[in-house]
Amino acid sequence: MINRGNYSERQRALANFGDFVLDHDDLDDILGEACRLIAHALDADFTMVMEADPATHTGFARAGIGWRPGIVGHERIGLGVSPSEAFAIEHSQPVIANDLAGKHRLVSPNFLSDHGIVALVSVPILLRGRQRYGVLQVGDNRTRAFNEDDVDFLKTYAMVLGPAIDRLLTAAALRTSDERLRLIVENANAYVMVVSDADGLITNWLGGSETILGWSAAEVTGQPVDLIFLREDRDAGIPGRERSAACELGMTADVRWHLRKDGTRVFLDGQTIALKEQGGNLRGYLKIAQDFTERKHNEDRQGYLLDLSDSLRLLTTVSDIAALAANGLAKQLGVERVVYGEIAGGMLNVTYDYTHDASSIVGSYSIEPLGSGLMSAYQPGAIVEVKDIATDIRLDDAGRAELRTRDIAAFADLVLFNDGGVVTFLGAQSFKQRTWTAAERSLIREVGERVKTAMERARAETALRESEARLRQFGDASSDILWIRDAETLQWDYLSAAFESVYGLPVSRALMGDNLHSWIELIAAEDRSHALDSIQRVLNGEQVTFEVRFRSTAPVDGSSELAASGRTLPRSSRRSSGWRKARSDCALRSRWVSKGYGTGTYRPAT
Numbered sequence: 001m002i003n004r005g006n007y008s009e010r011q012r013a014l015a016n017f018g019d020f021v022l023d024h025d026d027l028d029d030i031l032g033e034a035c036r037l038i039a040h041a042l043d044a045d046f047t048m049v050m051e052a053d054p055a056t057h058t059g060f061a062r063a064g065i066g067w068r069p070g071i072v073g074h075e076r077i078g079l080g081v082s083p084s085e086a087f088a089i090e091h092s093q094p095v096i097a098n099d100l101a102g103k104h105r106l107v108s109p110n111f112l113s114d115h116g117i118v119a120l121v122s123v124p125i126l127l128r129g130r131q132r133y134g135v136l137q138v139g140d141n142r143t144r145a146f147n148e149d150d151v152d153f154l155k156t157y158a159m160v161l162g163p164a165i166d167r168l169l170t171a172a173a174l175r176t177s178d179e180r181l182r183l184i185v186e187n188a189n190a191y192v193m194v195v196s197d198a199d200g201l202i203t204n205w206l207g208g209s210e211t212i213l214g215w216s217a218a219e220v221t222g223q224p225v226d227l228i229f230l231r232e233d234r235d236a237g238i239p240g241r242e243r244s245a246a247c248e249l250g251m252t253a254d255v256r257w258h259l260r261k262d263g264t265r266v267f268l269d270g271q272t273i274a275l276k277e278q279g280g281n282l283r284g285y286l287k288i289a290q291d292f293t294e295r296k297h298n299e300d301r302q303g304y305l306l307d308l309s310d311s312l313r314l315l316t317t318v319s320d321i322a323a324l325a326a327n328g329l330a331k332q333l334g335v336e337r338v339v340y341g342e343i344a345g346g347m348l349n350v351t352y353d354y355t356h357d358a359s360s361i362v363g364s365y366s367i368e369p370l371g372s373g374l375m376s377a378y379q380p381g382a383i384v385e386v387k388d389i390a391t392d393i394r395l396d397d398a399g400r401a402e403l404r405t406r407d408i409a410a411f412a413d414l415v416l417f418n419d420g421g422v423v424t425f426l427g428a429q430s431f432k433q434r435t436w437t438a439a440e441r442s443l444i445r446e447v448g449e450r451v452k453t454a455m456e457r458a459r460a461e462t463a464l465r466e467s468e469a470r471l472r473q474f475g476d477a478s479s480d481i482l483w484i485r486d487a488e489t490l491q492w493d494y495l496s497a498a499f500e501s502v503y504g505l506p507v508s509r510a511l512m513g514d515n516l517h518s519w520i521e522l523i524a525a526e527d528r529s530h531a532l533d534s535i536q537r538v539l540n541g542e543q544v545t546f547e548v549r550f551r552s553t554a555p556v557d558g559s560s561e562l563a564a565s566g567r568t569l570p571r572s573s574r575r576s577s578g579w580r581k582a583r584s585d586c587a588l589r590s591r592w593v594s595k596g597y598g599t600g601t602y603r604p605a606t
Contacts, residue, residue, distance in 0.1 A: 010153045013041035014160060021160075027168040031063035034161055038138060039065045042150060046117060046139040048072075049125070049161075052079065052089050052132060059089075059134065066139075067115065077109045088122040088135045094151045095122045098144070116141035123154040127166040136161065192268055194287040195275075196225045200243060203284065212291045214261030225287065228258045230265070243285055246274040254289055267296035294439070301443050304332055308447065312454040316461060319352060322426075325451045326354040329428060333440060336407070336431045343367060343378060343423040358431065361406050369402040371395060378423050383441055384413040388433035410434040412441065414448040416455070426451060468494070487539060490516045504553030524549040 020033050035047040048064035061067075061075040079086040088095045097120045112120065117139040125133040136158050138146070193207035202225050205217035213228055220227070226239040233239070233256065245252035251273040257265045270289025276282055308328055315321050322340035330338040336358040341350040348365045367375055373394040377384045386392045387410055389403050403409075406429075413427035426448055468484070475482035475496030481503075484494040492515045495507045503510070503522065510518065520528050527548040534546040 010041045013037040014157065017157070017160065021164045025168060025171065027165065027172070028063060030164055030168065031161075032065075034136075034157065035063050035065040038136070038154070038157060041153070042138055044138045044140050045142070046115065046137075048137045048139070049134060050077075050137060051134040054132075062134070067111075071111055075111055077111075088124045089132050092124045092126060092130065092132065094124070094155060096146050096151065097121070098146060112139065115139075118142070119144050119146060121146040121150060121154065123151065123158050125158045125165065126162050127169070128163070131166075133162065133165055190290055192228075192270070192287065192289045192291070194225055194228070195284060196287070197284040198282045200225050200239065200285070207288075208291070212260075212266060213258070219261075225285075230257055230259055242272050243274075246272045246285060247282060250274055254287060265293075266291055267293045297439065301332060301439075301446075304328060305443075305446055305450070309450055312450055315454065316458055318455050318458055321451060321454045321458060322352045323354070325426060325447055326352060329426070329444070329447050330354045330356060332443060333428050335428045335434075337361070337429040339427050339429065341425060341427075343375070343425070344421060358407060365402075369398040371399050374399065378413070378415050378418070378425065380415055380418045382415050383444060384411075384415070384425075385436050385441070386411050387435050390433070407431050410436075412436050412444055414444050416448055416452045472496075485516075485535075490535065492516075492519075502552060503550065522550045522552075524551070 017034055017037050021030055024030055024033075031049045035049060038044070039047045044066075046064065046066035048067070049062050050059040051062040052059055057079050059077050059079050061072050064072040079089065087093065099118070118141055120137060120139040122135045122137045125136055127133050136154055138150070138154065189208040189211055191207045192209045192212050193204075194202060194209055195204035195206065196202050202220045202223050205215070205220055210216050224239075226234055229239050238256075242252055242254060251271050253270075254272045255269045256267070258268050260266050268289035269292045270287065273286045273288070274282060275284045275286055308325070311324055312321060315324065326338040326340055330336075335356075337353055337355045339350050339353040339361065341348060341352075343349075346367055348367050350362050350365075353360055353362055371394065374384070374386075374392075377394075386395075389395055389400050389409055395403075403411075408429045409432050410430040411427055413425045415423055415425050417424040426444075428444060471482065471484070472494065475494070475498075478496060479498055479501075480496070481498045482494070482496040483492055483499070485491065486493055492511055495510055497507060499505070499507050499510060512518075520531065523531055530546060531548050534544045537544050
């Protein structure tokens with residue numbers, strides 16, 4: 001039997017444990033070996049490392065020697081009912097209990113009495129900063145007295161064990177953190193994550209950087225992070241100002257268009273963060289941002305569509321409408337050309353186009369080379385889409401050659417109208433093959449709907465103006481009074497020249513102010529309600545003929561017999577003014593949008 005006071009044996013145990021710690025990094029293995037060496041050095045039946053959990057105020061049997069299965073790795077005791085362990089942990093002081101079978105029996109954990117332990121010593125295990133980890137316990141079911149030498153040995157062992165545990169816990173936490181970071185970085189495919197040094201040179205190309213921006217890590221490592229900025233931003237010094245702001249403030253917003261490897265743009269929404277040591281020394285920068293290109297496009301397109309609708313309301317000609325739509329659509333889609341034209345009589349007539357770094361193709365062209373297969377697709381409301389003229393089966397060699405002469409490699413035409421065989425369309429053209437996305441097709445259709453509505457309005461207004469012009473020409477030549485009233489305000493918009501000869505008032509004067517009221521004032525009081533009721537019937541859609549008496553200041557020349565107050569006046573007694581009777585034929589003219597017109601003619605009633 002080994003002498004319990006054998007100093008050299010205990011020193012050897014410490015030395016062996018030190019060697020073991022250097023060669024192992026598994027905490028459970030190290031704690032298990034510590035328990036084995038201690039049991040051997042003290043010739044004890046039981047050893048245990050109990051880990052304290054401050055959150056639950058319990059102790060967990062983390063490692064041990066001599067215990068029956070189900071204790072180590074499973075047993076958890078409440079420190080409130082285990083005075084020796086609780087005191088050792090709470091006060092960082094060793095506790096010796098050489099008489100558990102006596103006065104301490106009732107307050108000892110059950111598993112100790114189940115193993116017949118009668119003597120126990122508990123020594124606290126402290127981590128860096130005197131943080132409490134738990135206790136190192138040695139027990140025996142033989143009567144023995146643990147002494148100060150035993151306690152000093154265990155304290156020394158605990159002092160060696162504490163830093164080892166601290167190192168392994170720190171390493172485990174770091175591994176967990178690194179693993180968590182690795183998983184985050186590897187799965188952050190929707191984020192650009194670029195690390196650069198203090199000079200702005202790329203050191204790490206993480207997350208979805210390659211997927212979103214196109215460059216591989218090998219291509220960009222060591223390159224300035226400025227390469228992902230647009231040329232105009234680089235010329236304006238934006239990258240440097242962004243790093244300076246991050247260095248001064250800790251971080252700065254990074255919300256702007258950036259550049260992909262293929263030269264296209266990507267909208268990134270994120271921030272640039274300065275990476276500093278605890279002492280404040282700058283180590284580099286982290287640029288982390290999400291790809292919001294699609295959302296930005298949608299926001300821009302919605303804003304564009306709202307502006308387009310507002311602008312189209314101000315335009316009155318088809319050509320102006322086509323020009324506005326083509327210009328805006330080309331910029332939104334980023335294509336080289338947008339055209340507006342008609343297909344009729346076997347000819348394609350391009351009446352307007354907007355070009356960007358491209359030549360105009362305004363003019364007339366035969367559609368025969370394009371073939372019937374393609375042209376049959378031009379149905380009302382359809383988008384005729386070609387991604388690549390070189391592979392589209394609807395085109396033959398002649399059709400491809402015809403399109404190449406105009407530098408067209410892909411196009412998307414929206415059919416606006418198909419009136420009597422005349423097809424009107426709005427088309428986007430690309431000089432290289434292009435897959436038209438659902439969002440782009442939706443935008444083309446949205447623009448087309450607005451253009452179609454605006455053109456229908458413009459055509460209706462043009463037809464109305466032409467009709468009114470013809471009406472005015474007729475009115476000016478007629479001896480009858482012709483008038484046009486606004487269906488909402490009932491104010492005259494037009495009076496023919498005959499009004500002055502009948503009523504004796506200049507047309508310009510009659511149209512002034514509230515001319516409905518002025519006209520009613522000219523009518524005999526007992527006929528006014530009849531006149532207003534008749535106008536209301538016209539507003540309700542009827543065609544009405546009514547007669548009223550009115551006061552005229554026009555001289556009577558005797559050319560017609562005019563009734564006054566229901567009786568015929570002798571020719572010699574006619575005055576220059578008085579009550580006259582007139583018949584009005586009124587109808588409601590066709591309305592357009594919210595504005596309507598009442599029309600009518602007045603003629604003297606014989």
